Amino acid sequence: MAAATSSRRPAAALLVLAAAVVALAAEGARYPPLAPGLSFDFYKKSCPKAESIVREFLASAVRQNVGLAAALIRLHFHDCFVQGCDASILLDATPTQPSEQQSPPNLTLRPAAFKAVNDIRARLDQACGRVVSCADIVALAARESVALGGGPAYKLPLGRRDGLAPASNAAVLAALPPPTSKVPTLLSFLAKINLDVTDLVALSGGHTVGIAHCGSFDNRLFPTQDPTLNKFFAGQLYRTCPTNATVNTTANDVRTPNAFDNKYYVDLLNREGLFTSDQDLLTNATTRPIVTRFAVDQDAFFHQFVYSYVKMGQVNVLTGSQGQVRANCSARNGAAAGDSDLPWSSVVIETVADAAGSLVL
Numbered sequence: 001m002a003a004a005t006s007s008r009r010p011a012a013a014l015l016v017l018a019a020a021v022v023a024l025a026a027e028g029a030r031y032p033p034l035a036p037g038l039s040f041d042f043y044k045k046s047c048p049k050a051e052s053i054v055r056e057f058l059a060s061a062v063r064q065n066v067g068l069a070a071a072l073i074r075l076h077f078h079d080c081f082v083q084g085c086d087a088s089i090l091l092d093a094t095p096t097q098p099s100e101q102q103s104p105p106n107l108t109l110r111p112a113a114f115k116a117v118n119d120i121r122a123r124l125d126q127a128c129g130r131v132v133s134c135a136d137i138v139a140l141a142a143r144e145s146v147a148l149g150g151g152p153a154y155k156l157p158l159g160r161r162d163g164l165a166p167a168s169n170a171a172v173l174a175a176l177p178p179p180t181s182k183v184p185t186l187l188s189f190l191a192k193i194n195l196d197v198t199d200l201v202a203l204s205g206g207h208t209v210g211i212a213h214c215g216s217f218d219n220r221l222f223p224t225q226d227p228t229l230n231k232f233f234a235g236q237l238y239r240t241c242p243t244n245a246t247v248n249t250t251a252n253d254v255r256t257p258n259a260f261d262n263k264y265y266v267d268l269l270n271r272e273g274l275f276t277s278d279q280d281l282l283t284n285a286t287t288r289p290i291v292t293r294f295a296v297d298q299d300a301f302f303h304q305f306v307y308s309y310v311k312m313g314q315v316n317v318l319t320g321s322q323g324q325v326r327a328n329c330s331a332r333n334g335a336a337a338g339d340s341d342l343p344w345s346s347v348v349i350e351t352v353a354d355a356a357g358s359l360v361l
């Protein structure tokens with residue numbers, strides 16, 4: 001009896017403690033300075049339910065397709081790295097172009113992310129009219145995806161407006177480092193949008209969820225094995241990607257593929273990072289101490305991830321009367337499908353194909 005009572009009390013105390021830790025993860029987070037025009041309560045009057053509508057939609061959508069969360073986290077990266085967080089990545093990207101190669105099953109993740117954004121757009125329109133921008137929907141969807149995976153809940157500055165044109169293919173390539181990059185190259189790309197070495201290590205932690213195609217890491221298998229790759233892990237990768245032309249996918253985080261946690265950094269300590277750009281974070285002496293810190297302290301990772309992801313989410317935003325709020329996240333307002341002065345389709349199809357296979361974040 002006494003034993004039963006005393007064992008229940010610590011359990012209850014533990015629960016309280018756990019709740020306190022979760023709250024801390026959100027409230028103890030530092031936030032970067034807000035970009036002019038953005039605020040935490042931007043839709044308080046015009047669409048008070050915006051955040052709960054996104055949350056409810058994704059809770060159900062991610063339950064049906066766990067890969068959607070990773071795809072949405074990645075979509076926000078790609079949007080912000082290229083031409084700022086203006087939803088330009090969504091423009092005219094109808095997911096219908098046939099693939100040249102046999103289509104890997106998981107290529108469907110990206111179209112699923114685009115569809116989720118448009119489905120959220122429709123629900124928000126119904127509730128509030130066209131007031132929430134597609135760029136904010138992408139940022140909100142990414143935020144909910146982090147939390148749904150078990151990651152930190154955080155406050156999100158809102159008020160982004162949507163861009164009027166997609167980035168050129170050249171601009172996309174100039175903005176996103178390939179996954180074969182090492183730390184100095186990664187840092188030179190991040191410096192273009194004022195992100196630093198701590199941001200690099202924290203944002204790379206986004207690879208705690210999601211999958212990658214063989215083509216993004218087979219440089220470490222062929223023609224010879226990368227010496228920084230754990231031999232046993234390499235053996236697994238050769239089974240997934242037996243030749244340098246295999247169309248196949250594997251999890252980014254071998255330990256907990258669908259959980260947003262700090263196990264990605266534990267992977268790196270064990271030399272089980274998937275990309276060159278992952279493993280070099282441990283190899284390089286500048287980034288190694290940050291990797292080690294996040295591997296042993298998940299709260300430290302969560303706090304820094306919130307800071308860096310919110311910072312990234314404010315890169316070159318359009319605000320106030322700049323840009324527009326798109327009615328259809330896939331097309332500029334008033335742009336008919338056959339619009340002749342803007343040959344979007346060709347540009348964007350290339351952009352999306354690149355983004356699917358060969359980019360680091």
Ligand SMILES: *[C@@H]1O[C@H](CO)[C@@H](O)[C@H](O)[C@H]1NC(C)=O
Pocket residue numbers: 092093094328329330331337
């Ligand atoms: C949105 O735009 C895309 C691309 O132009 C188009 O294919 C799609 O039919 C549009 N959706 C709606 C609901 O109008």
Ligand SMILES: *[C@@H]1O[C@H](CO)[C@@H](O)[C@H](O)[C@H]1NC(C)=O
Pocket residue numbers: 183184185187284285286
């Ligand atoms: C590690 O990264 C730093 C920062 O970019 C760079 O200066 C240094 O040369 C890198 N070290 C190696 C061994 O590449």
Ligand SMILES: *[C@@H]1O[C@H](CO)[C@@H](O)[C@H](O)[C@H]1NC(C)=O
Pocket residue numbers: 239240241242246247248249
């Ligand atoms: C793709 O990966 C799976 C799982 O590792 C493996 O069983 C399969 O043989 C691979 N497919 C090809 C074409 O190599």
Ligand SMILES: *[C@@H]1O[C@H](CO)[C@@H](O)[C@H](O)[C@H]1NC(C)=O
Pocket residue numbers: 222223244245
């Ligand atoms: C892949 O392997 C083939 C045959 O060995 C070789 O000709 C080709 O250059 C390789 N491609 C890459 C990207 O390594």
Ligand SMILES: CC(=O)N[C@H]1CO[C@H](CO)[C@@H](O)[C@@H]1O
Pocket residue numbers: 065067105106109211249250251
């Ligand atoms: C949505 C989807 O098809 N996800 C799959 C992607 O590939 C991984 C590994 O091959 C599967 O486990 C997922 O179910």
